[in-house]
Amino acid sequence: MTVTDLPPRPGPPALVLVAHGSRDPRALSTVRALQDRVRALRPGLPVHLGHIELNAPLLPDTLAALGETEAVLVPLLLGRGYHVKRDIPEMAAAARARTRVAAPLGPHPLLADTLRARLLEAGWRPRPASAVVLAAAGSRDPDARVDTDRMAGLLAARLGVPVLSAYASAAAPTVPEAVTALRAKGRRHIAVASYFTAPGRFATECAAAAPGLVAAPLGAHAAMADLILHRYEQALGTPVTVAA
Structure with a gap:
């Protein structure tokens, strides 16, 4: 058998970005831009x-169109909750x-x-x-609250200022x-970081409730694309789920 007779190597498992969905058209354009960033990083x-x-x-x-091929589903979600624990695994199964x-x-x-980058873009500086x-x-899931509080801790360490979690629902x-609680502790200059993958109803409502400076959602930042590929690579070490 010559080299040209060898069967083609199978390609890598597909990466499926799993977005929540939103009636805000900016959400779809944002996740499409994020999809383009990931494709550019991994041709x-x-x-x-x-x-x-x-x-x-x-x-x-999307999964039906993939047929019986192998795929890794990467949720564009920011913590554990009902969608991560139930909806996505059930659709995958x-x-x-x-x-x-x-x-x-x-x-x-x-x-x-x-x-931090979004805060700086909005004009935030530590004072x-x-x-x-x-x-x-x-979320009503306590694990989701744990994840958000852990993220607040990571952001506080990155910024060097106190960070308090707050919720839209x-x-x-x-x-x-949260603003009232921080002011009671003597914090006069309070900004809001939007811990949302893309613009949407909750991000808009939280921005409207901000006392002053508010950053844009995470969006199609370069670090988001890096993180998606990191989660993809991590998942390749987990067992494959096959439909019953």
């Missing part, structure tokens, strides 16, 4: 997109594709780098008596409550 890696709800393509449709589900993006030091509110979506404190 030759098939990178697809699927949504849990509200936007096309929906994740089951129902597909014919051989799938692995990666960990959510957060918490991670690369997110602290991205949050005496300053603090930051980390505004997140919120399903958990406390809210952004105004």
